[in-house]
Amino acid sequence: MTSSLLAKSTFGVVGLGTVISGSIYFGKDLVFSNKPKTKTSIEELIDKFNSDKRFASVSATDHWKAAWQAYIEDNKSSEKDAWNIDGWIQTTISEETVKVPESFIQACEMNRSKEVLDKNDVLYSQVVKYCTRDALVRDLINETGDKTLLQKDGNFRNDAHWKAAWDLYKTDNSDTNKWNLTNWPTIKGQAEVPDSFVDECVKKSQTPEYRLEQSIYTEVLKYCTKDA
Template identity: 50%
Template sequence: MPSSLLTKATLGTLGVGTVATGSIYLGKDLIVARNQKTKTSIEELIETVNPDKRFISRPGTSSHWRAVWSEYKKDNNVWNLAGLDTTTASSTEDAPQEFMDACDSKKEQEVLDKGDSLYSQVVKYCTRNTLVRDLINETEGKTLLTKGSDFATNQDWKTVWELYKQDNNGKNTDSWDIGSWSSNKDSSNVPDAFATKCGTKSEVEEYQLDQSNYLDVLKYCTKVG
């Protein structure tokens, strides 16, 4: 074979080898890329994985903070927080600033998935169960009515009260059983029992938007805005 042809053949073979080798390396890169998982902040992950949970808001005097602080102390200071007395557990002790700060810091850390131990810890020590009022607050265009001093004659309250009466018209007992229905059903002013029931039902644990716990409060206890 002429030397020029031999050289071309050799170079051609090397070229194929180079391409093949390059394909192998490219293949490995693709495999590695496919196996890599994207980390997500614990705060964002809880929104999708645990819609039944909400982060506890301050101050640390709330019953929710007291409960999780008590649990944290029972678990022997797993975050190694310095300068805190974690030897005794009490459900009436306010959560200290350092503990709440730790929750704020750790919820911003990123993890691969819910299997990470830190994720489980943040859920346990920094969250509470989702309530109806949380869902209402997250519903665009709706505001939960509050029982102010003028609730009985407040127009927003009277609007939902009239709706409630219409939906219970002709019944011996109303759906919420607010009491004294035979007389309350004819009242134009909002009964105290009705406004109180709105407050009570807004504190019920619920995270699904298709449940009556949420839908009833949305209908009878909110205003536009």
């Protein structure tokens, strides 16, 4: 009888302990669930999750025309557009609407600085869609800061930096022609820098790319730049 009572008492204490510890556990959950989540600027999130994108400059006319057309298409059935652009009216894409309002570009500048919980926020997706462009090889070179892209100016054929780059390409391609430059049998023996080589540098530097390990980046870095 005494043993039975003792056992019941023991189970009661254990049960009470379980209830108490359970209460403490759920109490912690409650405390943490009420803790406000940290917000991050859209700009920072894009750097982290969309490293293949860069914000379009104000002067990127072609980008803004395409972005404005996309914005009109996405909002054409709404009396009130998503970003409350000044002067917005329900409209369709036409020659007139291709004229990008300054307020649209300003909205991009403003919204990129706004803070959201994560990349699933609607505003985040909108900023990526309307305000960014593909990262290019030239962006990667400019961002590293160690090298500067060579420019095609009026005197490029006799420019010392272009000549050094051309000589290096010829040395590396004594038995090949990796960039498939036109008239290779003829131009590979000349000291003067050919247009085809410089044009290929310009073309490759404008190619979408965001990974430093890709060959197109390393080749442009090697043959189309000079020390900063």
